[in-house]
Amino acid sequence: MSNQKAPQDTCVLVTGGAGFIGSHTVVKLLEGGYQVVIVDDLSNASERVLDRIDRIVGEDASSRLSFYRADVNDREALDVIFDENPIDRVIHFAGFKAVGESVSKPIEYYSNNIGSTLTLVDVMRDHGCKSIVFSSSATVYGDPDALPLTEQSPKKPATNPYGWTKWMIEEILGSLHTADPAWNVVLLRYFNPIGAHPSGLMGEDPKGIPNNLLPYVAQVAVGRRDRVHVFGDDYDTPDGTGVRDYIHVMDLAAGHVAALAWMDGRTGVEVFNLGTGNGTSVLEIIEAFSAACGRELPYVIEPRRPGDVTANYADCAKARREMGWEAQFGIADMCRDSWTWQSHNPNGYEG
Numbered sequence: 001m002s003n004q005k006a007p008q009d010t011c012v013l014v015t016g017g018a019g020f021i022g023s024h025t026v027v028k029l030l031e032g033g034y035q036v037v038i039v040d041d042l043s044n045a046s047e048r049v050l051d052r053i054d055r056i057v058g059e060d061a062s063s064r065l066s067f068y069r070a071d072v073n074d075r076e077a078l079d080v081i082f083d084e085n086p087i088d089r090v091i092h093f094a095g096f097k098a099v100g101e102s103v104s105k106p107i108e109y110y111s112n113n114i115g116s117t118l119t120l121v122d123v124m125r126d127h128g129c130k131s132i133v134f135s136s137s138a139t140v141y142g143d144p145d146a147l148p149l150t151e152q153s154p155k156k157p158a159t160n161p162y163g164w165t166k167w168m169i170e171e172i173l174g175s176l177h178t179a180d181p182a183w184n185v186v187l188l189r190y191f192n193p194i195g196a197h198p199s200g201l202m203g204e205d206p207k208g209i210p211n212n213l214l215p216y217v218a219q220v221a222v223g224r225r226d227r228v229h230v231f232g233d234d235y236d237t238p239d240g241t242g243v244r245d246y247i248h249v250m251d252l253a254a255g256h257v258a259a260l261a262w263m264d265g266r267t268g269v270e271v272f273n274l275g276t277g278n279g280t281s282v283l284e285i286i287e288a289f290s291a292a293c294g295r296e297l298p299y300v301i302e303p304r305r306p307g308d309v310t311a312n313y314a315d316c317a318k319a320r321r322e323m324g325w326e327a328q329f330g331i332a333d334m335c336r337d338s339w340t341w342q343s344h345n346p347n348g349y350e351g
C-alpha cells in the first residue's frame, strides 16, 4: 500500500518519551531504525534520561533522536514540532498517572490527560497525521468477571479519575475514527509494567513515595524505606494477596514497535492487551525481589487498599496472532533488572 514505510523513513513523535515506559520505547524505536521526536515537559521525568538513551543506543542511532521540552497541552509548541518534523505516527504516553492523587485532583487529571489528548489529535489532524498508538491500561477492565482478560472483556466503570481518563481517551480516539475512517488508532492496554533496561542505565524513578508495588519494593531493597506494606492478605487468591500480570518494560517497549509495524498501511481502531498471561501475587513478588537482591525483604500486612481488584491477568493471544509479539521475560528477569537499576542509581536519575 502507498502509505507503507520502512522504519528509517518513518518519523515517530513520542509524547512523554522521557518517562518510564516512554524512554524504554524510544530505545527500542531507535534500535529498530526509526526517526524519533520526543515531546516531554519533564514534569515527572528527568532530562538525564536523554544522556542515558544516547549511551545505550550509541551515536549513530541517537543522531535520529530529537527532544522538545514542551507540554502536550501547548498547541503552539506542538504546531512547531509538526512543522519542523515530518511526523508520520504518534505514540501518546504523556499524562498524569498517580491513582491516589487523581482522586484528590480530578480537575487537574481530567484537564491534563484529556485536554492534552484533544490538543494533540487536533494538531495531528491539522498536519494530516492520523496514526496514533495510545497508552491505555488494564484499569479499563475494572473488577473482572472472568480471567484471563481478553480484548472482548467488557470495560467496567473506573474507580478513580486516572482510570476514567484512560477509559474516556479510548472512546475519544474511537470517535475520531467513526468521524473520519482515515484514522489509524491502536489502543494498547498495559498490565503492570515493571523492570528496567538490563544495562542499569534506565528505569523507573517515581517522585516521592511510590504508589506502585515494584518501585516501593526496590526502595526497600536499597534501604530507602523500612519495609514493604502488603495491602491485604485476605483476597480470594492462593496466598491471599493481590495477583497481577507484571510485564517487563522492555517487552512492553517491544510491543509498541510491533504495533507500529502492524498498523502500517491500515486504518481502524484496534485494541491489544500487553501482558504476559501470568498472574503473580504480592508475596511472590517480594520473594522474587529478595532472591534478586540477595536478602529477605521485610514486609508487614496492612488492610486492603480501596479500589484494588483481587486479581487480573491478560489473555495475550491476539497480540501474538496479529502482531507476532509475545513477552520474553519472566518475574526473575524483571526483578533482576529492576534491582540492577535501583542499586546503581539508589536515588534514581538525580542520585
Ligand code: UD1
Binding pocket: 099, 137, 138, 139, 163, 192, 193, 211, 212, 213, 214, 216, 228, 229, 230, 231, 232, 241, 242, 243, 244, 282, 305, 307, 308, 309
Ligand atoms: C495501579 C493502578 C492502575 C495503573 C497502574 C500503573 C490502582 C487501583 N490501579 O495498578 O490503574 O494503571 O497502577 O502501573 O491503583 N501493593 C501492595 N503494596 C504497595 C503497593 C501495591 O501490597 O505498596 C499491591 C496492590 O494491592 C496490588 C499489587 O500490589 O495487589 C499491585 O499494585 P500496583 O503496583 O499499585 O498496581 P495496580 O494497583 O495493579
